[in-house]
Amino acid sequence: EPEDLLNAYVRASGVAAGVLAGDQRVVLGTLAVASSREVRIVEHAPGMGEPAALLRTMLQVQSLTTNDAARELPVKLRGVVTAVASGMGRWLAIQDDTRGGFVRINEVSNCVPNVGEFWEITGHTQPGDFAPIIIAGQGTFLGKGRLPEPAHPTWNQLLNGSMDVQWVELQGLVTGVHSNWISLLLPEGRQEVGLDGWGESELKQFDQAVVRIRGALFAIWNAKTHEVRVGSIEIRNASVTVDKPAPDNPFDVPEKSPRGLFLFDAKATPFQRVKVRGQVTYADSRSVFIGHGAGIQVLPSGPVTVRTGDRVEAVGYPELSGSTALLREALLRKTGSGVLPEPQLISDSELAEERLASTRVRIEGVLA
Numbered sequence: 001e002p003e004d005l006l007n008a009y010v011r012a013s014g015v016a017a018g019v020l021a022g023d024q025r026v027v028l029g030t031l032a033v034a035s036s037r038e039v040r041i042v043e044h045a046p047g048m049g050e051p052a053a054l055l056r057t058m059l060q061v062q063s064l065t066t067n068d069a070a071r072e073l074p075v076k077l078r079g080v081v082t083a084v085a086s087g088m089g090r091w092l093a094i095q096d097d098t099r100g101g102f103v104r105i106n107e108v109s110n111c112v113p114n115v116g117e118f119w120e121i122t123g124h125t126q127p128g129d130f131a132p133i134i135i136a137g138q139g140t141f142l143g144k145g146r147l148p149e150p151a152h153p154t155w156n157q158l159l160n161g162s163m164d165v166q167w168v169e170l171q172g173l174v175t176g177v178h179s180n181w182i183s184l185l186l187p188e189g190r191q192e193v194g195l196d197g198w199g200e201s202e203l204k205q206f207d208q209a210v211v212r213i214r215g216a217l218f219a220i221w222n223a224k225t226h227e228v229r230v231g232s233i234e235i236r237n238a239s240v241t242v243d244k245p246a247p248d249n250p251f252d253v254p255e256k257s258p259r260g261l262f263l264f265d266a267k268a269t270p271f272q273r274v275k276v277r278g279q280v281t282y283a284d285s286r287s288v289f290i291g292h293g294a295g296i297q298v299l300p301s302g303p304v305t306v307r308t309g310d311r312v313e314a315v316g317y318p319e320l321s322g323s324t325a326l327l328r329e330a331l332l333r334k335t336g337s338g339v340l341p342e343p344q345l346i347s348d349s350e351l352a353e354e355r356l357a358s359t360r361v362r363i364e365g366v367l368a
Contacts, residue, residue: 295358
């Protein structure tokens with residue numbers, strides 16, 4: 001039955017057909033199977049039926065319920081070490097070809113793993129404080145390993161903690177540094193990222209740069225409620241690569257009109273700075289509206305020092321939603337000031353029109 005195959009490991013035999021990849025190599029494209037007899041389930045999907053007598057993959061461990069993990073089920077698996085900690089609370093993070101997981105090695109005196117090594121772990125399960133973990137009874141070094149290809153978490157995966165102890169890669173804009181934490185602006189929003197083993201002086205060089213961070217992701221959770229703390233993660237054994245350094249002159253970027261942001265641009269990326277010029281039609285401590293034909297809302301990266309009527313240049317990262325535009329993490333520079341032009345008089349039937357978003361208008365009516 002199809003539902004039996006979903007998320008199960010299967011072995012299929014059939015006739016292969018090749019396809020051309022983008023680099024002109026022929027790769028496996030399809031496999032034509034003659035009948036259902038040529039498809040065998042090697043391992044049922046996690047959570048279906050009783051757990052296996054011996055758990056051999058990290059996915060099996062991580063898929064256990066709290067009650068099943070508390071039964072101290074036997075585990076024997078192999079994987080590459082992606083993070084380690086010594087001292088009183090000795091542990092390692094290990095990842096096989098299914099996913100990564102957390103292993104306590106306090107009771108294994110001869111287990112001294114290093115990141116990148118391939119180990120076999122024998123032990124049993126425990127519920128853990130956030131996700132099921134392994135208590136190791138024996139660790140065997142098998143040789144040098146290779147770190148896995150990193151996963152690229154979605155926004156929801158970052159928020160719900162499902163990528164805990166996985167080898168990942170994040171790309172974003174560093175908007176602030178404090179101690180060993182950075183504020184990382186991702187295309188969908190902001191994350192506070194702790195980089196274990198890094199100091200503030202080392203991280204300052206990445207401020208306002210677009211970086212790629214690779215390492216073992218650890219969710220941050222509340223020890224009492226066991227709930228994930230949304231908006232904060234920690235990366236252990238982290239490496240940082242600069243994709244785009246901080247600009248020497250942040251205002252030396254292409255200029256666009258608010259409506260021009262909706263036109264095709266082959267160079268557009270989530271971290272492409274653009275400049276918008278116009279007159280401030282409204283300003284408060286958190287946002288500024290600029291009129292230049294059409295209007296645009298600007299969210300400054302620092303304190304707002306401009307006033308209504310000022311002519312400004314704003315440089316930031318555009319975000320489009322429907323027919324409205326927004327400029328995030330923006331820098332504002334005053335270029336002059338003047339009297340605001342007469343606002344456009346509109347009827348009540350026009351108020352819902354998207355073309356008027358962020359523009360200065362005038363309405364007339366009877367005070368009820």
